[in-house]
Structures are given as C-alpha cells and as structure tokens.
Amino acid sequence: MRDAYHEQLDAVNGRLVGMTRKAGEQIQLATRALLGAELDAAEKTVAGDAVINRDRHEVDEQVIEVMATQGPVARDLRVVTAALRITADIERMGDLAVHVAKIARMRYPDHAVPEELRSTFASMGTTAVEMADKAGQVISTRDVQTAAQLAHDDNEMDHLHRSLFLVLLDDDWDRGVEAAVDIALLGRYYERFADHAVEIAGHVRYLVTGELQ
Amino acid sequence: MRDAYHEQLDAVNGRLVGMTRKAGEQIQLATRALLGAELDAAEKTVAGDAVINRDRHEVDEQVIEVMATQGPVARDLRVVTAALRITADIERMGDLAVHVAKIARMRYPDHAVPEELRSTFASMGTTAVEMADKAGQVISTRDVQTAAQLAHDDNEMDHLHRSLFLVLLDDDWDRGVEAAVDIALLGRYYERFADHAVEIAGHVRYLVTGELQ
Numbered sequence: 440m441r442d443a444y445h446e447q448l449d450a451v452n453g454r455l456v457g458m459t460r461k462a463g464e465q466i467q468l469a470t471r472a473l474l475g476a477e478l479d480a481a482e483k484t485v486a487g488d489a490v491i492n493r494d495r496h497e498v499d500e501q502v503i504e505v506m507a508t509q510g511p512v513a514r515d516l517r518v519v520t521a522a523l524r525i526t527a528d529i530e531r532m533g534d535l536a537v538h539v540a541k542i543a544r545m546r547y548p549d550h551a552v553p554e555e556l557r558s559t560f561a562s563m564g565t566t567a568v569e570m571a572d573k574a575g576q577v578i579s580t581r582d583v584q585t586a587a588q589l590a591h592d593d594n595e596m597d598h599l600h601r602s603l604f605l606v607l608l609d610d611d612w613d614r615g616v617e618a619a620v621d622i623a624l625l626g627r628y629y630e631r632f633a634d635h636a637v638e639i640a641g642h643v644r645y646l647v648t649g650e651l652q
Numbered sequence: 653m654r655d656a657y658h659e660q661l662d663a664v665n666g667r668l669v670g671m672t673r674k675a676g677e678q679i680q681l682a683t684r685a686l687l688g689a690e691l692d693a694a695e696k697t698v699a700g701d702a703v704i705n706r707d708r709h710e711v712d713e714q715v716i717e718v719m720a721t722q723g724p725v726a727r728d729l730r731v732v733t734a735a736l737r738i739t740a741d742i743e744r745m746g747d748l749a750v751h752v753a754k755i756a757r758m759r760y761p762d763h764a765v766p767e768e769l770r771s772t773f774a775s776m777g778t779t780a781v782e783m784a785d786k787a788g789q790v791i792s793t794r795d796v797q798t799a800a801q802l803a804h805d806d807n808e809m810d811h812l813h814r815s816l817f818l819v820l821l822d823d824d825w826d827r828g829v830e831a832a833v834d835i836a837l838l839g840r841y842y843e844r845f846a847d848h849a850v851e852i853a854g855h856v857r858y859l860v861t862g863e864l865q
Contacts, residue, residue, distance in 0.1 A: 503733060510723035520716060520736060527740065608830050617821050619829045620836040627837065 444509050451505070451522050454498045456575040458529045459639070461491055463571030465536035466632055470564030472543040473625070474557050476550045484540035491533035495526045502526075514646070521646040525578065528635040528642070532571065535632045542621055551621045553614045556606060563599050563629040566592055570636035577640045581647055586640040596633040600626045657722050664718070664735050667711050669788045671742045672852070674704055676784030678749035679845055683777030685756040686838070687770050689763045697753035704746035708739040715739075727859070734859040738791065741848040741855070745784065748845045755834055764834045766827045769819060776812050776842040779805055783849035790853045794860055799853040809846040813839045 465487055472480035502522045505511065511519055542551045552560050570592050576585045603626045606612065607619045644650070678700055685693035715735045718724065724732055755764050765773050783805050789798045816839045819825065820832045857863070 503729065506719070506733070507725045507729055510725075512720045512723075516716065516720055520719070523733060523736060524740065527737065604833075607833060612829055616825055616829060616832045619833055620817075620820060623833040623836050624840065627840065 444505070444515075447501070447505050447509075448515065448518055451498060451501055451519075452578060454494065454501070455522060455525050455529070456579045458491060458494050458498070458526065459532075459571050459575035459578065459636075461487075461494070462529050462532040462536065462632075463568045463575075465491070465533055466539070466564060466567045466571065466629075469536040469539035469543070470560065470567070472540050473552060474550075474561055474564070476543065476547055478544060478547045481540040481544040481547065485537055485544070488533045488537045491530055495530045498526050499523060514649075517646045517649060521642040524642045525639050528639050532632050532635045535628045535635075538628045539625060542625055546621070551618070551625070553618060556603065556622060559599055559602060559606075560625065560629075563596060563626075566596050566599065567629055567632045567636075570596070570633050574636040574639040577643045581643055583644070583647070586644060589637050589640045593633050593637050596630055600630045657718070657728075660714070660718050660722075661728065661731055664711060664714055664732075665791060667707065667714070668735060668738050668742070669792045671704060671707050671711070671739065672784050672788035672791065672849075674700075674707070675742050675745040675749065676781045676788075678704070678746055679752070679777060679780045679784065679842075682749040682752035682756070683773065683780070685753050686765060687763075687774055687777070689756065689760055691757060691760045694753040694757040694760065698750055698757070701746045701750045704743055708743045711739050712736060727862075730859045730862060734855040737855045738852050741852050745845050745848045748841045748848075751841045752838060755838055759834070764831070764838070766831060769816065769835060772812055772815060772819075773838065773842075776809060776839075779809050779812065780842055780845050780849075783809070783846050787849040787852040790856045794856055796857070796860070799857060802850050802853045806846050806850050809843055813843045 465484055468480050468487065469484045471477055472484060502519050506519055509515070545551070550557075570589055573585050573589050573592065576582065577589065603622055607622055612619065678697055681693050681700065682697045684690055685697060715732050719732055722728070758764070763770075783802060786798050786802050786805065789795065790802065816835055820835060825832065
C-alpha cells in the first residue's frame with residue numbers, strides 16, 4: 440500500500456493527465472471552429488478555458504500544500520517542481536487554443552483560412568491533439584519512448600508550419616494581407632502549442648533523471 | 653544579521669534581478685538590429701541568449717537546493733516557487749528577443765520594418781526595456797506600485813500592437829504580404845515580452861500576498 444503522501448502525488452499526476460486531455464479537447468474544438476467557421480465551437484473554446492485555468496490554480500495549490508506539509512526531497516521534490524512547470528505549460532496550451540478560436544470568431548461568418556490551406560490546418564490540429572494526449576501519456580507512464588515520439592510529432596508540426604509560409608509568400612498568393620496575417624499568427628499558435636507539449640515531456644525527463652534541460 | 657538560509661534567498665533574488673536586466677538588454681539589442689538592419693546586433697542577440705538560459709539553469713538549481721536542504725514553508729516556500737516561475741518567464745523573454753533578432757537577420761541587408769512603422773517599433777522596444785527593468789524593480793523591492801506601473805505599460809504595449817494592425821490592414825498598405833507577416837509576428841513577440849514582465853509582477857504579488865492569480 441502507498442502512504443498518504445504518495446497518494447497525494449498520484450492524485451496530482453492524475454489531475455495533470457486530465458489537464459492535458461482538456462487542452463487537447465480545446466485545440467480540437469478550436470480547430471473545428473476554424474475549419475468550419477463554426478461560431479458555436481469558437482465560443483465554447485473561449486468559455487472552456489476557464490476550466491483549465493481553475494485546474495491550474497487548484498493543482499498548484501495542491502502541490503504547494505504537499506511541499507509545505509511533506510518537505511519533499513530528492514525525487515519527490517523533482518516530482519512537485521515538475522508539476523508546477525507542467526501546469527504552466529498546459530495553461531498556456533489552453534490560451535493558444537483560445538487565440539485560434541478568437542481568430543475564427545473574428546472572421547465569422549467568413550472562413551479565416553482559405554480553402555487551399557484547410558488541409559494543412561486540419562493536420563496541424565490533429566498533430567496538436569495527438570501531442571497533448573502523448574504529453575498526458577508521458578506524465579502518466581514516464582515512458583521515454585513516448586517522449587521521443589513527441590519530438591517526432593514536433594518536427595511534423597514545424598514542417599506544416601513552414602509549409603504555410605511557402606504558400607503565403609508565393610507570388611500566386613491572392614488572398615490578401617488580412618488572410619496572410621491571420622494564417623501567420625494561427626501557424627504560430629499551433630507551433631507554440633506543440634512546443635509546450637514537448638516541454639512537458641522535458642519536465643518529466645527531468646523528474647526521472649534529475650537533469651534540468 | 654540574516655541567517656545563511658535567508659542569505660541564499662537574497663542571492664537568488666539578486667540573480668533574478670540580474671536576469672531581468674539581461675532580458676531588457678537583449679530586447680534593446682534586438683530592437684536596434686531591427687530598426688537599423690544591423691546584422692551584428694542581431695547576431696549578438698542570438699548569441700547572448702545562452703547567458704539567460706545558463707542563468708535560468710543555475711538559479712533553478714540553486715532554488716531546488718534551497719528547497720531540498722531547508723524545507724521552506726509559508727512565505728519562504730512562496731519565495732522559492734515564485735522564483736521558479738520567474739526564471740521561466742525571463743527565459744521566455746530572452747527567446748522572444750531572439751525571435752525579433754532572427755527576423756532582422758533574415759531580411760538583412762533590407763529592413764524588415766518599413767520606414768513608416770519604425771517609430772512604432774522603437775516605442776515598443778523602449779516600452780519592453782522599461783518593463784523588463786520594472787519587473788526587476790518589483791522583484792527587488794516587492795513594491796506594489798511598480799507592479800501597477802507595469803500594468804499601465806502593458807496597456808501602452810497593447811495599444812502600439814493594435815496600431816500596427818491598423819496600418820497593415822489599411823487599403824493603402826503597399827508593402828506586400830511578406831512585410832505584413834513579419835510585422836504581425838514582430839508585434840506578437842513584443843506583446844508577449846511585455847506579458848511576461850506583467851506575469852513576473854504577478855508572481856511577486858503571490859509571494860507577498862499568498863494569493864495565486
């Protein structure tokens with residue numbers, strides 16, 4: 440049987456996994472809003488961010504409570520400091536999903552993304568959801584192989600991100616400046632979302648190895 | 653006389669202040685690279701980021717050492733958890749300065765920013781440097797008034813940021829898509845730099861009041 444202390448740490452871990460799942464749902468919803476010009480999905484994404492913010496607040500308080508009452512050292516100390524870093528990353532992932540949703544909302548009933556780029560953003564959305572889920576798996580299993588997969592997915596995201604600029608900056612681009620600016624910012628939001636998933640894996644690696652990145 | 657423990661915390665605080673100063677220097681240098689199309693300043697910014705990254709690493713290790721050996725509680729615990737959050741923000745400020753410098757470098761010997769927008773970016777640069785310095789002051793003095801000034805500066809930055817879009821999206825814009833995309837991204841980098849300075853003040857507020865934001 441585990442002692443109360445380690446049960447507290449397990450509870451924190453479980454909440455972190457739940458938060459990554461929620462971040463994945465948020466970017467999925469935001470992507471739907473973006474690709475379908477769905478106002479309802481955009482509004483739901485914006486409203487849903489409060490859940491992640493509340494979770495971050497509660498989990499941080501739980502972690503600080505463990506620190507105060509248990510005075511963790513060595514590996515347990517790494518677990519709690521990593522948890523504080525992970526909540527910060529997930530909160531930011533939620534913010535980025537909101538940024539995507541707000542561009543969809545701003546352009547509604549038009550599409551922010553012209554037809555020829557929708558499949559690229561669909562792939563970015565799918566990759567982002569998978570990366571959030573894998574970040575959750577890394578937290579849950581502490582499996583280094585899943586962490587390696589995240590680095591691979593991040594390369595895929597970078598590739599998709601770069602491919603946007605090839606289209607935007609081509610002489611044939613005829614969608615105007617506003618669409619180009621939207622797409623540049625949207626590309627950045629997805630890329631940053633992915634970066635945070637990779638950073639989460641880095642925090643878990645630190646927790647396991649004791650090496651700061 | 654202060655005990656060794658509080659001397660350790662003071663030392664951490666001093667290093668945090670030094671890191672904010674360095675972040676301010678980096679965004680100043682990046683802005684010079686941008687406005688003057690100065691390759692040398694751009695390269696120096698990129699190279700200088702390693703100092704902030706190293707500092708973050710070292711300060712984080714110092715903080716975790718304090719946690720492990722002293723088992724801080726109450727306010728001291730808030731000091732150390734706030735320190736870990738602050739180093740993360742400053743590291744990110746450094747990254748954003750590098751992003752600005754890299755756009756300057758990519759467009760060299762051309763200017764990334766057309767003449768009519770240079771004064772706006774000059775103001776964004778000045779505001780960013782001031783905000784980094786004020787974040788340092790807030791860390792050093794824990795003065796809530798300086799924190800209020802930061803919120804004011806952040807409004808100024810948001811105003812400058814929005815003013816860019818008015819120019820970009822005006823029918824008279826004749827600088828093309830590439831310049832528009834550069835400017836949209838640059839605007840975002842300065843705005844995020846400012847956000848992190850505000851977040852640092854928030855971490856200090858938490859440290860003083862015990863209230864998570």
